Amino acid sequence: MSRRAQRSPLNPLWIGLAAPGMAWMALFFVVPFYAVAAVAFGQVDPILRTAIPEWNPQYWDFTSFSEVLDRVVGGDLRTVFLRTGAYVILAVLGCVAIGYPVAYFVSRHSGRWRATLLALMILPFWVSYLMRMLAWFNLLQPEGWVARALSVLPGDDRPWLNGQPSTVVFGLIYGYVPFFILPLYATLDRIDGRLLEAARDLGATSNQAFWRVTLPLSRQGLIAASVITALPMVGDYYTNDLLSASPRTEMVGNQIVGYLQQSSQPQIGASLVLILAVLLLIVMAGYLVSVNRAQKLVTR
Amino acid sequence: MSAAAVRSGAARTPRFLAFFTGAYILWSLVPVAIAVLFSFNSGRSRSTWQGFSLRWYYSDPFGSVWNDESLRNALRNSLVLAVLSILIATPVGVGLALGLTRWRSRPAKVANGVLLLPLVTPELVVGTALFLVITNGYSFMDLGRTAQLVGHVTFSLTYVVIVVRSRLLSIGPDLEEAARDLGATSLQAVRLIVLPLLTPAIFAAGVLVFATSIDDFVVSSLLSSGSGTETVPVKIYGSVRGGATPALNALATIMLAASMLALVGVFVIMRLMRRRQGDDNAGENSLKELAAW
Amino acid sequence: MIHPMSRRRFLSLSGAGLSAVALSACGDKKESSGADALQIASPSKPVKLSISADNQAIKGGLAVESGPLRIANYADFVAPELLAKFEELTGATVEVSTFTDDNEALTKIASGSFAVDLLMSTAIDTLPKYVATNLIQPLQKDYLTNFANLWDSVKDPFYDQGAQYTVPYTVFSTGIGFRSDLVAAPLEGDNGWDALWDSQYDGATGLLDSYREAIGLGMLRLGNTNLNTESKDEIDAAIDELKKMLDTTNPRIDVLGYQAIPEGTTKVNQCWSGDMLLALGYLPDDVDASALGYWQPPIEKRVINNDAMSILAKAEHPVLAHTFINFMLEPENAAINQAYIGYQSTLAGMEAETLIAAGSIPENLANALVTQDDFAKGLRILALPLAADEIWQNAWSGLNTGG
Numbered sequence: 001m002s003r004r005a006q007r008s009p010l011n012p013l014w015i016g017l018a019a020p021g022m023a024w025m026a027l028f029f030v031v032p033f034y035a036v037a038a039v040a041f042g043q044v045d046p047i048l049r050t051a052i053p054e055w056n057p058q059y060w061d062f063t064s065f066s067e068v069l070d071r072v073v074g075g076d077l078r079t080v081f082l083r084t085g086a087y088v089i090l091a092v093l094g095c096v097a098i099g100y101p102v103a104y105f106v107s108r109h110s111g112r113w114r115a116t117l118l119a120l121m122i123l124p125f126w127v128s129y130l131m132r133m134l135a136w137f138n139l140l141q142p143e144g145w146v147a148r149a150l151s152v153l154p155g156d157d158r159p160w161l162n163g164q165p166s167t168v169v170f171g172l173i174y175g176y177v178p179f180f181i182l183p184l185y186a187t188l189d190r191i192d193g194r195l196l197e198a199a200r201d202l203g204a205t206s207n208q209a210f211w212r213v214t215l216p217l218s219r220q221g222l223i224a225a226s227v228i229t230a231l232p233m234v235g236d237y238y239t240n241d242l243l244s245a246s247p248r249t250e251m252v253g254n255q256i257v258g259y260l261q262q263s264s265q266p267q268i269g270a271s272l273v274l275i276l277a278v279l280l281l282i283v284m285a286g287y288l289v290s291v292n293r294a295q296k297l298v299t300r
Numbered sequence: 301m302s303a304a305a306v307r308s309g310a311a312r313t314p315r316f317l318a319f320f321t322g323a324y325i326l327w328s329l330v331p332v333a334i335a336v337l338f339s340f341n342s343g344r345s346r347s348t349w350q351g352f353s354l355r356w357y358y359s360d361p362f363g364s365v366w367n368d369e370s371l372r373n374a375l376r377n378s379l380v381l382a383v384l385s386i387l388i389a390t391p392v393g394v395g396l397a398l399g400l401t402r403w404r405s406r407p408a409k410v411a412n413g414v415l416l417l418p419l420v421t422p423e424l425v426v427g428t429a430l431f432l433v434i435t436n437g438y439s440f441m442d443l444g445r446t447a448q449l450v451g452h453v454t455f456s457l458t459y460v461v462i463v464v465r466s467r468l469l470s471i472g473p474d475l476e477e478a479a480r481d482l483g484a485t486s487l488q489a490v491r492l493i494v495l496p497l498l499t500p501a502i503f504a505a506g507v508l509v510f511a512t513s514i515d516d517f518v519v520s521s522l523l524s525s526g527s528g529t530e531t532v533p534v535k536i537y538g539s540v541r542g543g544a545t546p547a548l549n550a551l552a553t554i555m556l557a558a559s560m561l562a563l564v565g566v567f568v569i570m571r572l573m574r575r576r577q578g579d580d581n582a583g584e585n586s587l588k589e590l591a592a593w
Numbered sequence: 594m595i596h597p598m599s600r601r602r603f604l605s606l607s608g609a610g611l612s613a614v615a616l617s618a619c620g621d622k623k624e625s626s627g628a629d630a631l632q633i634a635s636p637s638k639p640v641k642l643s644i645s646a647d648n649q650a651i652k653g654g655l656a657v658e659s660g661p662l663r664i665a666n667y668a669d670f671v672a673p674e675l676l677a678k679f680e681e682l683t684g685a686t687v688e689v690s691t692f693t694d695d696n697e698a699l700t701k702i703a704s705g706s707f708a709v710d711l712l713m714s715t716a717i718d719t720l721p722k723y724v725a726t727n728l729i730q731p732l733q734k735d736y737l738t739n740f741a742n743l744w745d746s747v748k749d750p751f752y753d754q755g756a757q758y759t760v761p762y763t764v765f766s767t768g769i770g771f772r773s774d775l776v777a778a779p780l781e782g783d784n785g786w787d788a789l790w791d792s793q794y795d796g797a798t799g800l801l802d803s804y805r806e807a808i809g810l811g812m813l814r815l816g817n818t819n820l821n822t823e824s825k826d827e828i829d830a831a832i833d834e835l836k837k838m839l840d841t842t843n844p845r846i847d848v849l850g851y852q853a854i855p856e857g858t859t860k861v862n863q864c865w866s867g868d869m870l871l872a873l874g875y876l877p878d879d880v881d882a883s884a885l886g887y888w889q890p891p892i893e894k895r896v897i898n899n900d901a902m903s904i905l906a907k908a909e910h911p912v913l914a915h916t917f918i919n920f921m922l923e924p925e926n927a928a929i930n931q932a933y934i935g936y937q938s939t940l941a942g943m944e945a946e947t948l949i950a951a952g953s954i955p956e957n958l959a960n961a962l963v964t965q966d967d968f969a970k971g972l973r974i975l976a977l978p979l980a981a982d983e984i985w986q987n988a989w990s991g992l993n994t995g996g
Contacts, residue, residue, distance in 0.1 A: 011486055013487055013490070014399040016399070017399035018395060018396050018403060018408070019399070020396075021392045021399070022396070022411050024453070024454070025411065025457065028430065029414065029418065029426065032429030032432065032433040033429050034433075035432040035433035035437050036428065036429045039432050048699060048700065051436065053432070053437070079994050098324060105317040109314040109317060117325075118587050119587055120325045122587060122590065123328075123329060127332055127515075127556060128514065128532075128533055128536075128552065128556070128559075130515070130537055130540075131536070131556060133540075134536055134552060135332050136331055138347045141856075143347050143348050159858065162796050162858070186588075231422065232422045232423065235421075235425055236422065238537060245845035245846055245847040246845060247839065247846060248843055250995045253424050254993075255990065256424060260428065261694060261696065265986065270428075273424075273425055273428050273429070276425060348877070435704065525701075525707075538668070538693075
């Protein structure tokens with residue numbers, strides 16, 4: 001122990017190795033957020049209607065931002081935020097419903113197929129998100145195979161690609177489930193098999209073993225996987241765009257992109273980005289706090 | 301009794317789960333296979349099969365990937381960006397992983413935290429922020445390939461650090477300490493002991509960067525400077541709803557093939573290396589490493 | 594304004610145009626102080642755009658540069674055959690940078706990230722901004738020997754008297770496209786647009802993703818032909834009308850009607866006249882061209898517009914750019930272009946009879962061609978003062994929240 005203390009962690013080698021990366025993250029991840037604020041609280045060129053950022057916090061102009069905030073809290077943008085939240089929650093639930101059984105099976109019951117199944121499970125993670133959406137887009141077009149197959153069902157001739165919330169949620173699930181399954185698999189894989197054996201030795205049925213041992217042990221991993229999936233999903237705008245062209249399914253990301261691009265009020269777009277980032281930070285912080293607490297419980 | 305109970309208990313549940321897993325795998329991969337299939341369609345449709353043909357790959361004089369300059373450019377841009385991303389993100393990320401794991405201090409902890417953020421931040425947010433800062437602040441930079449490269453690397457760094465760090469943790473500090481006890485400097489220990497041991501992880505990290513960059517859409521499009529810097533995902537997105545031919549499927553298939561090739565190649569190399577390092581479960585462990593955990 | 598031509602506007606959502614936010618630090622854009630610097634024109638108040646002393650036309654008789662010619666245009670909005678032909682003619686290569694939206698083009702050109710020579714497909718209501726910031730240069734007519742081929746009415750347009758800066762590119766009307774074999778009854782008469790509000794077409798309708806056009810449709814249906822109004826009440830009334838449409842038929846909102854209609858994804862779709870001609874190329878094998886139909890309102894309620902070509906002030910190959918404009922003013926080339934992009938030019942030879950006789954378009958789409966007569970009488974979408982523009986945009990984004 002004392003030897004390790006002698007190798008003081010202030011060895012310049014480590015600092016030198018980490019420095020380029022840290023500088024990079026500072027320059028290209030942290031500082032840009034300041035630029036968002038500078039635009040949100042800045043001015044707009046009178047003719048070109050492009051943003052003029054205000055770098056000095058003393059001159060920040062909060063009028064536009066507070067208008068946007070009003071719309072988010074009580075106005076028309078509230079619908080969009082709520083809808084986005086609803087889609088994300090539904091999609092994550094879908095991911096859990098689909099992903100958990102699969103991850104569980106591959107990690108605990110797959111026997112000699114394990115490596116193959118693992119490879120197959122990882123594969124979608126490697127296929128471009130857009131290509132997978134492209135695939136479903138083609139299948140859901142009126143003359144696409146899935147649309148035609150589904151139209152055989154009684155009373156179901158919905159145009160799947162025309163503003164159907166179910167299509168958008170489905171798309172989100174399909175797109176994000178590989179990102180959900182992998183960390184979940186990692187968690188389930190790490191659960192010590194001997195614990196389950198012990199449970200069985202003590203007389204538990206395999207059902208009880210699952211509900212009372214596996215599930216609780218996987219809870220942290222489940223939450224982590226859900227967070228990793230849900231947060232990026234909140235900023236998703238392209239799934240909605242690809243699979244639906246209707247205001248009925250408009251998500252926050254669509255509004256942001258719309259304001260930043262086609263309007264002459266880019267500062268509104270920047271304000272929305274700020275609000276979104278803050279909301280996500282709050283959720284993230286809440287998650288970290290709960291993880292911290294859980295860890296403290298374990299190590300007490 | 302316990303063995304029999306385990307066996308009988310274990311035999312019941314898996315049948316449904318096995319079926320469910322099989323269904324999931326089909327559901328997640330078959331649509332992609334169909335998209336690949338339609339890239340060989342002889343007609344213009346992407347949803348009605350009209351016969352087999354390679355026209356969208358090279359023979360169609362205006363529409364094929366080979367002949368349509370915008371498609372070719374997209375392909376080239378994607379590959380160039382991916383290779384450049386690997387060249388930058390991998391060394392920087394390895395350095396980060398090494399440095400942050402060994403250097404215990406406040407800044408390191410903060411850096412660790414910041415590194416996790418890209419995983420949970422929507423790309424829209426980061427891409428927008430980067431766009432704004434590049435166009436309004438960093439006057440040494442312009443939108444276009446450089447900007448896109450910066451975006452790709454920023455997102456990939458997290459993956460590199462995760463993969464390398466987990467390998468580093470499993471290697472442990474003992475070998476390094478042994479080397480230093482025998483007189484090596486820290487640098488020598490890293491160069492001669494740690495890096496060679498890390499090589500499979502570095503390969504995995506490299507191919508992860510490749511995949512992240514190739515598939516990246518939001519950042520690539522937000523930071524592009526026009527059709528000259530379009531990448532394949534951007535092209536697909538722009539054309540899916542309108543005016544697209546199976547050439548789009550062909551483009552996507554080519555990218556898929558490139559990813560798969562890189563993946564399989566690296567997997568084989570990694571498994572070889574791990575076997576040489578004495579790993580009994582080389583195949584499965586390599587797979588896990590490739591999925592970044 | 595979302596330009597009518599932005600069929601690839603979809604790409605804009607790919608963020609290729611976060612340009613609306615960008616204003617990198619380079620020079621000559623911020624001189625004008627306000628909206629009064631914009632010379633907004635209307636048919637009753639034509640405007641002769643000012644030419645500043647340091648932005649004069651180039652001299653005539655200069656040698657053609659060797660290229661490459663850099664063009665900024667919507668994606669896929671000029672026939673590749675024509676570009677190849679031009680390359681052969683002049684020996685210069687042609688490079689096309691694409692944008693998906695007028696605002697995007699403006700910002701990219703203003704910030705310098707589009708270093709192009711020729712700007713195509715600019716909506717005429719964006720024109721004042723280019724002139725006010727000296728981004729485009731006056732044309733040198735000496736190079737435009739085919740100028741005479743243009744319709745008389747566009748040789749001296751109200752938005753650019755004397756055609757000092759621009760030459761029209763395409764002209765189009767706004768109406769409703771449909772498939773006659775899929776609708777209960779072909780759209781005709783004065784109120785064909787009612788079909789968009791008809792619940793029997795639930796899930797099979799489409800609206801143009803252009804805030805001026807879509808809200809304009811609401812206004813026209815209510816009988817209001819003041820499409821350039823600044824009155825929030827009028828805009829809100831139109832929005833309410835559109836909300837009713839959203840409730841009854843849940844339309845798609847995009848600019849891809851030219852594909853949706855022939856493929857049957859939508860049965861009734863607000864679109865531009867050129868879209869229906871373009872649609873001919875997207876018909877599935879089992880659908881005949883006679884199934885396509887285009888309805889437009891009576892002339893006093895019909896929106897007709899054109900877009901323009903102009904040369905950038907900082908163009909490195911201005912003579913080449915002039916040569917290209919001249920090249921596009923040849924009726925033969927315009928016909929080739931029309932066959933590819935669907936949209937017609939304002940040149941002789943674009944009459945319905947000629948095209949039908951040549952077999953380029955079927956009889957049932959004869960009304961998708963704008964005649965010179967109609968062009969003179971149609972309603973125009975004009976530039977708005979900035980405050981009014983914001984009202985329109987906010988109304989549109991409010992509608993898009995789906996709330």
